[in-house]
Amino acid sequence: MSAISTPSANRRSDALTRATQIIGRILLYGILVFMSLWFIAPLFWMFMSSFMPLEQVGVFPVEWIPRVWQPENYTDALKFWKFGTTFRNTMIITIFSLFGDIGSCTLVAYGFARFRFPYRDTLFLILLATLMLPFAVRLIPVYAAYDAIGWIDTFYPLIVPNFFGNAFYIFICRQFFLGIPQDLLDAAKIDGASEFRIFTQVMIPLAKPAIVVIAILSFQNSWNDFLGPLIYLKDPDLHTLAIGLYKFTSLPGQGGIYNQQMAASVLMVMPVLIVFFLFQKQFIQGANLSGMKG
């Protein structure tokens, strides 16, 4: 604080400012606590109700602690929900997409960041512009094309496009590459390294922080994706967690089994939350990078 004490400042106004400061602080933390509860309460209730007996879930006023802890909600939910199959399918899609995203986006970002070529800036502007293209416009022709080449009911529509770069990840990665000092590259060039060797052996190791951010965003994207699997995967054996969970809750006769639905939701949410808590910093960084100057 660079408070400039004027001669007229007296003790009374000092006490007053201190009082307003304390009230301000109390208000601040009060709002923060309230907002946290607002954000977290639904998720906390999801977790708690997943252990409740069914008759407790619909009780009013709302109860937060299970009267009896019923872990069998989980095993019961698994009986109706092909968790194993959907989990495996989701993993396959997520992992392949992850590699596709990392490979293509680092490559393209490096191209935009480190080489001069005609129309580079125009092309980069096009890249940014594709971020604004609504998915609804692309949906139907892409679906029709996949249908024509027999890719409906395969994982390809959910994996292959990731090998052609994602505009947002490319943007993030390019920002990062631009920040790497040119000297490092010049040194490698003088040593006679080829462009691809410089890329794989100098740039990729240096870009690890950006790659982690892309990996997390890509993971989250595939894991949470709903619309893609909904239209491309009709065979129940190919369903992903997101679709499986949706189908589970809308099964005829299953509509009322809230505690099991919550158990199933917890199962789907857990991996994402674990990854989030492990890589919190990178999650925040990912969001930050999108707001970064470039």
Place this chain on the structure above:
Amino acid sequence: MATAFGSQFSALRGRKRERWSDLSPIRKREAKFGFLFIAPWFIGVLLFALFPFVASFVLSFTKYNIVAPPKWVGFEHYQHIFTDDPLFLKSLRNTAVYVGGSVAIRILLGFALALLLNTKVRFLGLWRTLFYVPSVVPIVALSIVWLYVLNARAGLLNWFLGFFGISRIRWFADPDFAMLAFLVMSTTWVGVTMVIFLAGLQGIPEEYYDAAKIDGANMAQRLWRVTIPLMTPTIYLNVLINIIGAFQVFTQVFIMTGGAPRDATRTYVLHLFDHAFQYLPPQMGYSSALAWILFMIIFAFTAVIVASSQRWVFYQGAED
């Protein structure tokens, strides 16, 4: 990214175009490698952006059900949409409510929370994490949980509102409240917007505030005269991202209401989706026409915001 747009535009304007033939052999080699590296994206843009973009425009003038080849019908779909599809207007109105409401919520609440967290608050990381968590939870799971949060008889929200003497609201049975329910739900998704704002706020040099204080500016004046002008690029970015996203709201509506009650929550993309993937036979052509109208609307909004940005977005040291 907002700045990226600005600087890319000015770079394009300022630079004289390089011709391939003008390049020295070394520069030609460099350019070849550049093209090689960006090739995956370039192919991808042609396949997954340009092709569908053009194709959906063409399809919007046809009757197309996937099984049989498209049949040309001219402007029939557009005419039908504007004159004979009451759900078009209804879904557009519902979507407009969602866009207006959720963008305002994201920007105002996101900015407010970021301001609070930027006051040298204790446990910054903890608060930020708590506010961010709902944004990483899969939307399917959130939708299922929120169905019970918004349950009229025993839901958390009605329980909470009860403390303020508000009697039970039948969120999804009452057409007047159904869209509002989705807006309430969207208040917990301000995490990403908040984090972007917070990063922007942390980037404002302390000296600016010190100088303002010396000039006798009070807190409101510092907010209005220092913080907000310096944050305009970030506000611009967040408004743009959130508007484009909000226009396409789909998943939670599809899962939670499917458009009920009485189409009060039928959003634009849900309407479009139903025509393409729910109705039999699929009306892909009609759906494409709907998609193109949506594109034009989003494009118009984006264009207005981008064009107006020169008046209200201030770049610090904009020179590259």
